[in-house]
Amino acid sequence: MADPSSYRPRPGEIPDSPGVYKFRDEHGRVIYVGKAKSLRQRLANYFQDLAGLHPRTRTMVTTAASVEWTVVSTEVEALQLEYSWIKEFDPRFNVKYRDDKSYPSLAVTMNEEFPRVQVMRGPRKKGVRYFGPYAHAWAIRETVDLMLRVFPVRTCSAGVFRRSAQIGRPCLLGYIGKCSAPCVGRVDAEEHRRLAEEFCDFMAGRTGAHLRRLEQEMHRAAEEMEYERAARLRDDMEALKRAMEKNAVVLTDATDADLVAVAEDELEAAVQIFHVRGGRVRGQRGWVTDKVEEVTTAGLVEHALQQLYGEESGDAVPREVLVPALPDPVEPLAEWLAGRRGAAVDLRVPQRGDKRALMETVRRNAQQALALHKTKRASDLTTRSRALEEIAEALGLDSAPLRIECFDISHLQGEDVVASMVVFEDGLARKSEYRRFQIRGFAGQDDVRSMHEVVSRRFRRYLQERQRTGEWATGEDPGAEDPGAEGPGTGDPGTGEPGGGPDGPAPAEERGGNRPPKFAYPPQLVVVDGGQPQVAAARRALDELGIDDVAVCGLAKRLEEVWLPGEDDPVVLPRTSEGLYMLQRVRDEAHRFAIRYQRGKRSRAMKASPLDAVHGLGEARKQALVKHFGSVKRLRAATVEQICEVPGVGRKTAEAVAAALAQAAPAAPAVNTATGEILEDREDR
Structure with a gap:
């Protein structure tokens, strides 16, 4: 990893003019190309304190070993040169678009003596007119078949064209009138090119002139009593209209x-x-x-x-x-x-x-x-297998982690602190085994303590279930051991939500019987959303419980670096690594699940708010009050003068809010009458 100061240009060396610059690595390969209105100002941004750079920019400048630039006259020239260099050098840190599927296009080879209409895929060639791309090749062929009645352009391959010219007979399309048969001299090259140009004009949207011309010819033929020719022209017009109808009108002003x-x-x-x-x-x-x-x-x-x-x-x-x-x-x-x-x-x-x-x-x-x-990308079996192998190799695991659990903490300004646990088995989400946690007491004050509490609660339950069932974890695929393991496991007031999937807890009859509890299954890898402090907290929680056969790592947001317990430097996986992509997907899923739970709790709190008792206080002002103070608890502690500071809340309304909150006592926690347990962790209490 290079120090950017080692190759930073000397003061005054960079010109203050438009240009394009290239960063090269230690092997001389171009890794980034950029343009600037002022090279001096733009490049100065790359050589500031590394802590102030965007993580991806920081990675680029520490990978580079040199920088060079080319001065141009205008920003437009810089734009063109940047594009040319990106195409030439294919830099690893530049945005590179790739087609999300192979789209067919309708192509007219205007670079040939006798232009040909055909379906083409892949890179575009110079001198060829392209229309589309289209979703399906058959849609192009249907359109072409209709249009060849009016514009009988050649569609045959070069081999068929040469053979017809040698034997002096056109192909079938020439006999049925869907090709002007330039191969046998029915039309010359100039006439055939004119047909190809008219074909292109129609496909480009200039349809009105051709339809009017055909209509005029049809009326003229009818006046001259050439009824067969008039009928043919009428059919040609209908064919063109059907070809046009295949594309729906989306802008009524005929815009290009x-x-x-x-x-x-x-x-x-x-x-x-x-x-x-x-x-x-x-x-x-x-x-x-x-x-x-x-x-x-x-x-x-x-x-x-x-x-x-x-x-x-x-x-x-x-x-x-x-x-x-x-x-x-x-x-x-x-x-x-x-x-x-x-x-x-x-x-x-x-x-x-x-x-x-x-x-x-x-x-x-x-x-x-x-x-x-x-x-x-996630559903491909080969890709998932490679991703798990890359994770095992990067983290120094003995085998691929077939079960991965990821934890994330979510809160709103320190209030309503919750956590999520998502499960991936064989690289696929196991939503029936997701869990959600509420964080109580001091732990909600920071993510590190919260992470320690959540991991402790999850694995404390794992030890209880293992002791209860007498089964010692082997690290094998749990789904293979028990075909019934797909349903939600038994709920636990002190550990997390039962069910945990989007549909909430499973019915009681689905949670009983001989089905083993889900917390009895240990993961091979625990991933936490965070950096070194969160990883250390998770590892400490496992050590306190005497669990030493579960690996721990953390994936820090933005930097996308993998942290291991006790390591001062992170593990940096390549941006193209399937292992990194899987870790990111697991982390993002845990974040999504935690955010959804946290927002749901806030929404339910708003619905059961003591503010409902305030006459004339609508939803907009309720949300404004809670957003201003962060929670109903803080709003209850506010004075009338402080409540008046909220936009749209007058003194009379503020006094009514304060009176309603003073009368409303906090709800008592729910209690299990059979065991005496407090059920404040249960969302479905």
């Missing part, structure tokens, strides 16, 4: 636009693009990327537009490009797009109307694409 939407989380992002031509959706495509650099939504949009239009011909750039966020400044990108198109491009965020509604549709597609990408 591309709509770009982004869905993202801390680790990955998905981009969806809808291509609208003539008010109709003519194509759709999507990309996904790992967020290996510090990047905002506007930055993701800029990278997407660079990739989308960087290698396209000018006619692929529409008059409008609608995005969810604009880079700052936006002028260089708009000017670059205008240069690609050869005319002005309206780059903006839609605010209202049909375009805003369509942008919401594109955004939902992006969210679904991101969720599908994560599901596919």
Whole structure:
């Protein structure tokens, strides 16, 4: 790991002008490419105190061993050079989009003497006109089949074309009128190219002129009593209209636009693009990327537009490009797009109307694409096996951890402190064995003490269950031992919630019988959401209980570093590691489950609030009061003057609130009448 000060340029060495810079590692490989309006100001940001850098930026500058730059005249040139270098060097810390599926496109090979219409996938070639991408290849073939009645362009391969020319007979399409048969000289190259250009014009959305021309020819043929020709032209018009109907009208003003939407989380992002031509959706495509650099939504949009239009011909750039966020400044990108198109491009965020509604549709597609990408990545058996092996190797475990339990703490300003435990077996979530905890007393004051309490309570119950059943844990897959182990286990007032899944506890009849309690199953690995302090607390809790056969690690947010007990330095897994991805997924699931429980508790507390007794106090002001003071308990301790400080609360209302809270006594904890236990941990009491 390099020290950035060892390769920092000397003062005054970096020019104060637009340019593009490259960071290289110790082997000379380019690991990051960026652009700047002022190279001096931008590069100075990388060489500040490491503690002030974003974690991903910190990783990049400590991986690099040198930096170099190239000065350009304008920001537009910087944008173009940045794109070229990213394509050339493929830097590991730059955003790299990859198609979330293989989309077919309709291609017209205008770079050939006799252009050909065909379905194409993969990288785009120079001189070929592309339309789409489409969701299915059969949809393209249906459209082409309809349009060949009017624009009989060649669709055969080079081999079939040469053979027909040699034998002097066209293929079947030539005989049935769906090819103009340039192979046998029915039309010359110029006439055939004109048909291909008309085909492209129609696919690009310029449909009105062709339909009007056909209608005029049809009327002319009818006036001349050429009824067969008029009927054929009528059928041609119907074929074109059916081809148009395959694309729904989404913008009534016949707009040509591309709509770009982004869905993202801390680790990955998905981009969806809808291509609208003539008010109709003519194509759709999507990309996904790992967020290996510090990047905002506007930055993701800029990278997407660079990739989308960087290698396209000018006619692929529409008059409008609608995005969810604009880079700052936006002028260089708009000017670059205008240069690609050869005319002005309206780059903006839609605010209202049909375009805003369509942008919401594109955004939902992006969210679904991101969720599908994560599901596919997590559900692949080979990938899961490799991930578990990588975790075992990184943590020094004897075998792959077939059962992983992860703990997370959640609270709101120190109040309503809760914790979650999620379970993954063989790399898949075991939601029936999730547990939820309430934290009481001093433990809620900080996450470290809370983590110690939760781990202690979970494994104290494990020891009780093991002693009760007389079964000593072997570390084998519990699901293989007991086919009935999928149902929720027995609840425990002092340890956690029964059931724990989204649907709450299981019915009592499902929790009885000979089914072994779930806390009797030990994990091979405990993951805590946090860094070194939380890991030390979890390890201390296990040591106090005499448990030494369960490994512990922590995954710190943002840094994404894996911490082990007693180690001063973290274990850094590669960003592309499937093991790191699984740990992140386990951690994120524990965080989601804890947040859901904590929010649910707050919601229930609001519904049963003593503020309900205050006449004329609506939900908005109730929420404002609780949000201002952090909890009803703190609101009860506030004076009338302090309550008046809340926006929208007058003195009369404040006095009514104080009186209602003074009269309402805190609810007594529920008690099990059979055992005398306090049931304050049970959500379903």
